[in-house]
Amino acid sequence: MGTGHLIGLGVTGSISAYKSAEVLRALQKRGYEIQPIMTAEAAKFLGPITLQALARRTVLVDQFDLSEESSISHVRVADAMHLLLVAPATANVIAKFAAGIADDFLTCIYLAARCPVVLAPAMNSNMYVHPATRYNIGILATRGVIFVDPEEGYLACGWEGAGRLADPDRIAARCAEVLEGGSLCGRCLLVTAGPTREPIDPVRYVSNRSSGRMGYAIAAEARARGARVILISGPAEAELPAGVELLKVETAQEMRDAVMARLPEAEIIVKAAAVADFRPAHPAPRKIKKSSAGAELQLTLEPAPDILAELGGCKGERILVGFSAETSPDIEEARRKLEQKNCDIMVLNDVSRDGAGFGSDQNEVWIMERGGETVHLPLQLKTQVAARLLDFIEKRLSSTRSVSP
Ligand SMILES: Cc1cc2nc3c(=O)[nH]c(=O)nc-3n(C[C@H](O)[C@H](O)[C@H](O)COP(=O)(O)O)c2cc1C
Known part of the structure; x- marks a missing residue:
């Protein structure tokens, strides 16, 4: 079990943001501590209070809000994490990570992090197959970012295709593999x-x-x-x-x-x-x-x-x-x-x-x-x-x- 490991759980502005609560629970079941981080857009889809109650930690949203315990700097959070997971990851945040843009708590943490990074994209299938998104995913993957690919199916936008957030348990299992050494560890x-x-x-x-x-x-x-x-x-x-x-x-x-x-x-x-x-x-x-x-x-x-x-x-x-x-x-x-x-x-x-x-x-x-x-x-x-x-x-x-x- 993953006791002692802290996972930063980034949540971004996708219609599937509510599923991040299930991802959080699946990670907790494996014994991990979770530090939720939400983008401002994500907070419009899911109230931070939900993740705060589940994680029993302040949700980091606005790095300039001194009323939060967010005198906590992004560097300190990044240093403390053993893994950064973003689930769901929007096309927007994937593009920002690929370009090195650091304009909110989550993107700053990503740039400062030295731990493994796992992204679980979720978006409309046309956004997912767009050359810009393909290109950004390609850049991040060659830098060692690990992707849990979205699943095919009926999407909230009414389209059918690839883009639905991967099953929360599959996402948690992939994080566990990465943290516990990986499936090819020792090979x-x-x-x-x-x-x-x-x-x-x-x-x-x-x-x-x-x-x-x-x-x-x-x-x-x-x-x-x-x-x-x-x-x-x-x-x-x-x-x-x-x-x-x-x-x-x-x-x-x-x-x-x-x-x-x-x-x-x-x-x-x-x-x-x-x-x-x-x-x-x-x-x-x-x-x-x-x-x-x-x-x-x-x-x-x-x-x-x-x-x-x-x-x-x-x-x-x-x-x-x-x-x-x-x-x-x-x-x-x-x-x-x-x-x-x-x-x-x-x-x-x-x-x-x-x-x-x-x-x-x-x-x-x-x-x-x-x-x-x-x-x-x-x-x-x-x-x-x-x-x-x-x-x-x-x-x-x-x-x-x-x-x-
Ligand atoms: C109802 C609604 C649903 C959305 N769902 C998604 C989504 O699933 N995936 C995605 O990449 N963008 C989605 N978007 C667009 C993002 O919210 C938008 O790009 C936003 O700027 C993302 O911000 P963030 O990446 O900082 O969280 C959606 C927007 C709306 C209004």
Whole structure:
């Protein structure tokens, strides 16, 4: 039980603000102390007295109101908390957190907090899928903020879709996981990300359009679940999640060597990098001059190391996850690859679709398990794909024998 832990419960101006009382009770049942913090808008939906009575603590609303015990500064509150949960979290507060705006008690506490942060969004489904909201959620997730995704269903505004606040018990369970060490606590996950660069000469290279965002999202999610994470990355455009160990590489050979060197530590390996299949066979030691190359320059390519196949041969009891980026996704072909390369899970992604795959924040994927089902995840944020993939990995971990890394 969570006795001794203080959770700051932020409540914002959503129609589902009344459910924060249930969230508070669910957390108390797990033994946590709760410090409620409400935005001024939230206080229009739910009287602070409700949360005050339940939490037996002054609800913090206005940091300039000296009649409250709110000579309490936001810094002192932030320091005392072991976790900050915002449930429900409006589109507005998510945007403010992403932008670093600090114009009320809750947003100041968020910026001053050094503890884990969990957000449970609730809003109209159109607001939830709006590119601005997707973008802000993506930014926060890559900074290590943990999201409890809203549920699908009939919304108060009359719309059907994703946006309803997650079940209070599910929110409390996620907070407990984070506080008690996380579901991957004690596990080591190695993830590769980004493209590789294969030199033609010292200034030119052959590469691909991978941004690295999928692998970085997996690293952030695994870290948020308590895993020790080793991220081996080619030149990527993504932001490094807090608490993740980064090893930078350039070529497929360097990536292969780094993966093999760190393999003994890892229990889970996720190969999300877009490693070159072919590389120039004879990279020139000096820059090839335009004048000396003539009208045409012929490049001979040779196969680059197949890291996934090599891992498949030596993985032992480890869980191996491969990615297959295709412009015409073929589930049967991906399943054959899963078997051939001795993977446990294969993620097939469609990189031809507009707004998905390389360079995008979103992905449409099929996750297929060896000896199990294939699940289609329609277009969604890479951070959400990462969370679903980690759920698959955890399910697999619980059904296989654990190895000591
Ligand atoms: C009746 C009503 C219901 C609302 N429900 C939501 C909601 O569920 N989610 C949301 O993001 N905004 C919702 N809003 C809009 C927010 O209240 C508005 O953006 C407000 O500025 C949020 O302030 P806060 O984030 O500081 O609490 C609602 C507004 C009204 C009037």
